[in-house]
Amino acid sequence: MVLNILGSNKIQRGKAEFILKAQKEPIYKEIQNLISLITSQRKSNVVSDAIEYAILAHEGQTRKGTDIPYVIHPLRVGLKLAELGCFDDIVAAGILHDTVEDTPVTVEDLKRDFGEKVTAFVGGASEPDKSDTWENRKHHTIEYLKTAPREVLLISAADKLDNAKETLVHLKEVGDKHWAAFNRPKEQQRWYYKSLAEVFVSRIEDDTTDRLFREYKQEVDKIFG
Numbered sequence: 001m002v003l004n005i006l007g008s009n010k011i012q013r014g015k016a017e018f019i020l021k022a023q024k025e026p027i028y029k030e031i032q033n034l035i036s037l038i039t040s041q042r043k044s045n046v047v048s049d050a051i052e053y054a055i056l057a058h059e060g061q062t063r064k065g066t067d068i069p070y071v072i073h074p075l076r077v078g079l080k081l082a083e084l085g086c087f088d089d090i091v092a093a094g095i096l097h098d099t100v101e102d103t104p105v106t107v108e109d110l111k112r113d114f115g116e117k118v119t120a121f122v123g124g125a126s127e128p129d130k131s132d133t134w135e136n137r138k139h140h141t142i143e144y145l146k147t148a149p150r151e152v153l154l155i156s157a158a159d160k161l162d163n164a165k166e167t168l169v170h171l172k173e174v175g176d177k178h179w180a181a182f183n184r185p186k187e188q189q190r191w192y193y194k195s196l197a198e199v200f201v202s203r204i205e206d207d208t209t210d211r212l213f214r215e216y217k218q219e220v221d222k223i224f225g
Contacts, residue, residue, distance in 0.1 A: 050092035065181030093121035124152030
């Protein structure tokens with residue numbers, strides 16, 4: 001598969017740079033381990049291509065308030081979905097879920113490279129208008145998830161779960177300084193996290209959603225009580 005938006009030269013250069021970093025830096029070894037875990041469970045082109053695409057699309061980005069490469073987050077989301085037994089298109093969309101929202105990749109790029117289904121899942125898990133206020137965007141997400149397709153719910157919950165787990169780790173390291181890196185303070189974050197937990201739990205319909213959605217609620221309760 002040719003990932004047109006990134007260009008073949010960048011793909012080859014990106015692979016070489018990533019391999020070199022994996023040999024020297026512990027965080028890149030962790031990323032390489034995530035890739036191995038995903039691909040050992042999902043030997044499909046769409047998942048492998050999504051991994052490569054995400055690595056290159058998120059090149060140079062870091063997680064908020066840290067120097068951790070951003071791509072570690074979508075890879076963990078993809079692994080969680082794979083472990084839950086989700087279909088390959090859902091796993092791929094989980095890996096790609098932030099590409100349209102946070103990188104130069106467009107909806108048209110994603111359709112061309114991954115097709116309508118994966119693109120629809122990514123779109124459902126993305127905020128529609130990053131220029132809108134934080135409050136409007138979060139209200140939109142909460143309302144949308146009340147009726148969103150199951151596939152989008154799974155991707156969104158896996159995304160929010162990884163964010164919650166990362167938040168817990170960072171809070172143990174720096175305490176409430178963690179919230180300074182975000183657009184809104186702790187109390188507004190509490191409202192958003194807990195509102196999402198309520199929506200997810202209300203949408204439980206089978207063993208998979210029960211496991212994922214309740215795990216998210218448990219992590220939120222650890223953060224905010």
